[in-house]
Amino acid sequence: MERELLGALIEAILLTARGPVTTEAVVEALAEDGVTAEEFNSAVEAIAVSWDRADSGVRFERAAGGWRCVTPPELDPYLRAFHGVAARQRLSQAALEVLAIVAHRQPVTVPEINFIRGANSSAVVRTLLDRSLVRVAGRKKVVGKPFLYRTTKEFLVHFGLDRPEDLPDPEELVASEEEPAPAD
Amino acid sequence: MRGQSGTGTGAGTNRHPEAGADPEALDVRPVILTRVNEEQLLVDEATGPPVELGVFSGPLDLLLHLIRQNEVSIYDIPIATICDQFHAHLEAMHELDLEVAGEFLWMASWLLALKSRLLLPRHEDEQEDPRQELVERLLEYRRVKELAAILYEKDVVRRCLWTPGFDAELPPGETELDWEEVDLRLLAKAYLEVMERFAVAHPPPLQLMPLRFRVHDKMREIYERVRGEGLLALLRDLHRRPDVDEVVALFVATLELVRLGAVCAEQGRQFAEIYLRPGPLELDLERLARLDREEAGDGA
Numbered sequence: 001m002e003r004e005l006l007g008a009l010i011e012a013i014l015l016t017a018r019g020p021v022t023t024e025a026v027v028e029a030l031a032e033d034g035v036t037a038e039e040f041n042s043a044v045e046a047i048a049v050s051w052d053r054a055d056s057g058v059r060f061e062r063a064a065g066g067w068r069c070v071t072p073p074e075l076d077p078y079l080r081a082f083h084g085v086a087a088r089q090r091l092s093q094a095a096l097e098v099l100a101i102v103a104h105r106q107p108v109t110v111p112e113i114n115f116i117r118g119a120n121s122s123a124v125v126r127t128l129l130d131r132s133l134v135r136v137a138g139r140k141k142v143v144g145k146p147f148l149y150r151t152t153k154e155f156l157v158h159f160g161l162d163r164p165e166d167l168p169d170p171e172e173l174v175a176s177e178e179e180p181a182p183a184d
Numbered sequence: 185m186r187g188q189s190g191t192g193t194g195a196g197t198n199r200h201p202e203a204g205a206d207p208e209a210l211d212v213r214p215v216i217l218t219r220v221n222e223e224q225l226l227v228d229e230a231t232g233p234p235v236e237l238g239v240f241s242g243p244l245d246l247l248l249h250l251i252r253q254n255e256v257s258i259y260d261i262p263i264a265t266i267c268d269q270f271h272a273h274l275e276a277m278h279e280l281d282l283e284v285a286g287e288f289l290w291m292a293s294w295l296l297a298l299k300s301r302l303l304l305p306r307h308e309d310e311q312e313d314p315r316q317e318l319v320e321r322l323l324e325y326r327r328v329k330e331l332a333a334i335l336y337e338k339d340v341v342r343r344c345l346w347t348p349g350f351d352a353e354l355p356p357g358e359t360e361l362d363w364e365e366v367d368l369r370l371l372a373k374a375y376l377e378v379m380e381r382f383a384v385a386h387p388p389p390l391q392l393m394p395l396r397f398r399v400h401d402k403m404r405e406i407y408e409r410v411r412g413e414g415l416l417a418l419l420r421d422l423h424r425r426p427d428v429d430e431v432v433a434l435f436v437a438t439l440e441l442v443r444l445g446a447v448c449a450e451q452g453r454q455f456a457e458i459y460l461r462p463g464p465l466e467l468d469l470e471r472l473a474r475l476d477r478e479e480a481g482d483g484a
Binding site: 014015016017018068069070071072073074075076079087088090091092093094096097099100101103104116117118119120158159160167168 | 239241242243244245285287291321324325327328329331332333334335336338339340341342343344345346347348349
């Protein structure tokens with residue numbers, strides 16, 4: 001496929017797609033038109049770079065293993081004014097903690113989350129379920145068969161991660177901050 | 185350890201007169217702070233740090249805050265000091281009528297237990313520091329907080345991103361309904377669905393009708409008529425009666441009388457009239473009436 005047409009097509013696909021678009025999905029759909037993964041990747045990266053400028057209201061970004069079309073965050077107040085919607089609700093400290101635990105230790109149960117946080121987290125987990133940031137992924141085979149929770153694709157998209165493993169290792173974060181004092 | 189925990193922590197009460205030289209130090213009133221100002225965290229040895237009620241997401245959060253505030257190592261927590269400060273926080277929470285969650289009380293009692301254990305002389309064979317479990321819990325929780333902080337930074341920026349077709353994502357409650365555009369057919373359909381669901385959820389109650397015809401009454405009626413008239417055309421009689429319940433009662437009564445031998449039933453051929461005649465058994469009407477009364481008494 002001609003490079004010009006491919007570029008236009010990629011823009012069109014990302015503009016009309018609901019979620020992140022993976023290279024595989026595009027290549028599979030356009031196999032007959034002779035679009036290869038390398039062609040797509042280089043073209044989409046070129047567009048992402050070309051749109052990443054101050055006078056553009058569109059950005060291409062990677063999330064959850066694909067590409068998607070978003071607006072720059074600094075335009076949010078104007079967009080909200082135009083569409084007449086309130087600011088999206090911030091995630092509470094408790095919600096962020098629960099998300100951090102689920103992301104780092106998944107699959108994990110509510111009792112395990114409660115233990116790590118030292119506080120009851122069931123209401124928070126429910127909120128996160130409602131917001132599709134975590135999901136139920138079976139039950140743990142222990143007494144009471146508690147639900148196991150995992151993060152969702154929506155979680156990856158929201159936090160701009162390709163995979164859950166892309167979150168930094170908390171061990172490294174803490175290690176750089178403080179060296180353990182020698183125990184007496 | 186502060187020795188005045190019993191004197192109350194009323195707002196504005198000067199709990200530490202000996203620190204009067206420094207007016208800043210007098211202010212031990214609980215202060216609600218959403219962000220902890222590092223400048224205010226310098227520990228005053230005489231008074232202890234002012235009680236600050238930040239937004240703590242749990243007892244471990246408060247404990248980490250106190251450890252940072254006191255500039256002590258997480259691996260060597262001065263339990264007595266931290267325990268007292270923890271309790272001061274709980275008291276302040278009570279004063280402000282904040283609901284103190286159970287997990288805070290649980291942590292307070294754990295700290296008290298640790299404090300008392302540390303006061304006792306340690307056994308020779310006791311290798312493990314009693315604080316070990318608490319330290320591990322705190323370290324684990326601190327990792328979670330670090331990760332949560334990273335997620336927070338991302339959330340702040342990324343919840344301002346918009347994507348194509350965003351309006352489809354808005355929950356229906358937030359969109360304003362244009363009444364001109366409401367499809368009446370859909371509205372009616374929705375109404376019917378709601379009513380159907382309601383009907384399924386609320387089946388009509390079982391209605392118990394009053395007992396209008398008693399088999400025993402009908403038995404007496406037929407018996408007396410058969411005895412009096414000598415012959416009774418049953419089907420003709422039944423057809424005359426409009427009430428199905430009465431027909432049923434009458435028919436059952438007839439069967440019962442035939443079974444007892446009080447009346448005889450004759451039928452010339454199939455589907456022909458059924459004639460009732462007096463049977464060999466003489467029915468004790470008094471007894472029947474008595475049975476009736478007893479039955480009615482049971483039912484009442």
